[in-house]
Amino acid sequence: MTVLRLVFRYGLAAALLALLSAQPAAAQEQAIAxxxxxxxxxxxxxxxxxxxxxxxxxxxxxxxxxxxxxxxxxxxxxxxxxxxxxxxxxxxxxxxxxxxxxxxxxxxxxxxxxxxxxxxxxxxxxxxxxxxxxxxxxxxxxxxxxxxxxxxxxxxxxxxxxxxxxxxxEWSQVDMMLLAFVVGMLVLPLLFDISFFLVLRERFVVLHAAMVSAMMVYVITAGGLLSVFWTAPVAVMAVIAPLSYAVGAGLSSLFLVSFLERGAQSTLMRRLSIATGLFTMAAPGFFALQLDATQPFDDRAYFITFLPCIVVVSAAVIEAVLRGSRSARYLLLAWLPIIAASIERLLRGFGWYVGPSSLDQFIYVAVGIEVVAISLAIADRFFALRRERDAARTEALMLEQLSTCDSLTGLMNRRAIEARFNELIAQGFNTFALVDLDRFKAINDLHGHQVGDAALVACASAMRAGDDRDTIAVRLGGEEFVVLLRGPRSIERAEALRQAIPMRIAKEVPGLELPVTASMGVIVIADANRHTMAFSEFYARADALMYEAKASGRNRMAYERLTVFNAAPEPRLHGHDRAA
Missing domain, CATH: 2.60.40.2380 (Immunoglobulin-like)
Incomplete structure (x- = not known):
C-alpha cells in the first residue's frame, strides 16, 4: 500500500505540473470544431x-x-x-x-x-x-x-x-492530467529500481528500469506531452514513439525471463522468451523507422511483428502461473490490460475499424497499471530474495560454525585456530598453552567412551570457565586442548585453568576411581610483533614442553619464554625461563 500511495502522490504532482504547463484551451467543444x-x-x-x-x-x-x-x-x-x-x-x-x-x-x-x-x-x-x-x-x-x-x-x-x-x-485538460499522471507513475519506479539495485544487484531490476524508461519515452512522445516543453520535428516524434514501444515490449520479454523464480519456466519457453524479446526490439524497431524504402509495407509489418511478443509473453505468463509462480501472478495482473490495449491499437493500425485518437488513453492507462503492478511485484520479489539470502547467509554461518567448532565440546577446533592464529597473535595473544589429560586412555578402557566423552566435555567446561576477551580455549582432538591467553599474569592464569580441570571432571563425571589430571606445556612470546613462526612450530615447542611435564611426573606445567626465534629448541626445563 505504501508503494501505491507514493505512486499516486507523485503522479498527481506530475499531473498538476503538466496542467499548469498546458495551454488552457477550451477543448470541450472539440467535437463540433x-x-x-x-x-x-x-x-x-x-x-x-x-x-x-x-x-x-x-x-x-x-x-x-x-x-x-x-x-x-x-x-x-x-x-x-x-x-x-x-x-x-x-x-x-x-x-x-x-x-x-x-x-x-x-x-x-x-x-x-x-x-x-x-x-x-x-x-x-x-x-x-x-x-x-x-x-x-x-x-x-x-x-x-x-x-x-x-x-x-x-x-x-x-x-x-x-x-x-x-x-x-488539443486534448482536454483532463486528458493531459491523465497522461501526466501516467508519466509520474513511470518516474517513481525508476527511483525504486535504483534503491533496489543498491541493495540487491539483480539483473531484472536493471531490465525493469530500462523497460520503464522506454515506456516513459513512448508515453511522452506518443501522447504529445513532450510538445509542452519542446517542439520536436514531426519526423522525430513519428519515429521515437513506435521505436520506444518496440524496445519496451522487447525488454518486457527479457525482464520476464530474469524476474520469474527458478523453475517457473520450461527450458523451451525460456529460450523462446529471450528470442522473442530480441526479435521484438529488432523487427518492429526497424519498421518503426518508417524508411522510404519500406513505406509500402512497414505500417502493417510493424504490427504483424508484434504478434509473436503478444503470443509468447502471454503463454509464458500462463505457464509460470500454472507452475505456481507467485511473481507470474503479478505479471498477469500487470500485462492483461496492456496486452488488450495493444491488440486494440493493432486492430486500428490494420485499419479493421476506425476509432478516435482518445482510445490511445486506454493504452496509457494500461501502462500505468502495468507499472504499479510490476513495482509491487518487484518489491515483493525484493523482500523474498532478501529473505532467501538472509536464510542462506544464516545457513552458511551455521555451516561455517560447524566446520570451525568441535562437535563434542563446542570449542573452536584446530582448523579454526590455524586459520586465525596470526590474527590472534597480532591481537596480543602471546601465551600458547597445550593441555593434555593424563592417562586418559585408561578412562576409556575402564569406563567406556561415553564416560570419556563426558570427561572431555567437563574439561572443556573448566577451560571455558576462564573464557573472556583475553582467553580462548581450543580442542585440537582426542584429549588435547590449546588455550591462548593475553594480558598480565598469563602463566598464572593458565596454571589456574589447568588446576581447575580435575575438580570440574570430578564434579561432573562421578564414579571415576582416580582424579583426571592434566599436563601443560606453555610458551610465552616476549615480543609478539616479531614472531615469524607458524602454528605448527608453536605446537611442536609446546608439545615438547608438555611431554617434559609428563616425564617429570604429570599433573604439572612446563613453560618457556621465547625471545629469539631462529635457534633450535634446547631441552625443556620445568618451571624455568630461558631463551630458545
Missing part, C-alpha cells in the same frame, strides 16, 4: 486535383483504409462547415509521410493549392498530433482535396481533421 473527411481513395502519384474533382471512385465510409499505397486523397465537402467558421488548419496523428498537398476548389473552378512536407508540420503543445496551414478557404469554396503522399500509418489518414482554431484540436 473539427471536421472529418467525407470520402477517401487511394491513387498513384500521377493523379491530380482536377481528376479527383470529377472522380467517381470515392469511398465514403470508414472502410478500405490503406497506408501501403503511393498516395491517399481525402475529400472535405463544404456542406460540413456551412454556417460555421471556415477551416484554416489541417491536423492529424503524428506519423511519417513525404508531403501533403491541399487544393481548395471554388464554385467557379478556381483552385488554390499548397504542398507541404514533414518539416513544415508543427506538433501541438498537447496531444499526439501536428498541424499544417490550409490554403484560403472562402465562402465560395465547395471542396477541399488533400493528397497525402507515401503515408506510413493508417491513423494518419483516419484521424485527419480540418479546423478553424488549432487550439481546439
Amino acid at each position: 473539427a471536421f472529418a473527411p467525407s470520402c477517401h481513395v487511394a491513387t498513384d502519384l500521377k493523379t491530380d486535383a482536377r481528376t479527383m474533382q470529377a472522380a467517381q471512385n470515392w469511398i465514403c465510409d470508414n472502410t478500405e483504409w490503406r497506408a501501403d499505397v503511393p498516395a491517399v486523397w481525402l475529400r472535405y465537402d463544404a456542406a460540413g462547415w456551412q454556417g460555421k467558421q471556415l477551416p484554416a488548419y489541417f491536423f492529424t496523428r503524428i506519423a511519417r509521410f513525404t508531403s501533403i498537398g491541399f487544393h481548395a476548389i471554388d464554385a467557379d473552378g478556381q483552385i488554390r493549392s499548397t504542398r507541404l512536407t514533414e518539416a513544415d508540420g508543427t506538433p501541438f503543445p498537447a496531444g499526439p498530433v501536428f498541424q499544417l496551414p490550409l490554403p484560403q478557404i472562402t465562402a465560395a469554396t465547395t471542396m477541399l482535396l488533400v493528397r497525402i503522399e507515401a503515408p506510413h500509418s493508417i491513423p494518419l489518414l483516419t484521424e485527419a481533421r480540418i479546423i478553424h482554431d488549432p487550439g481546439r484540436a
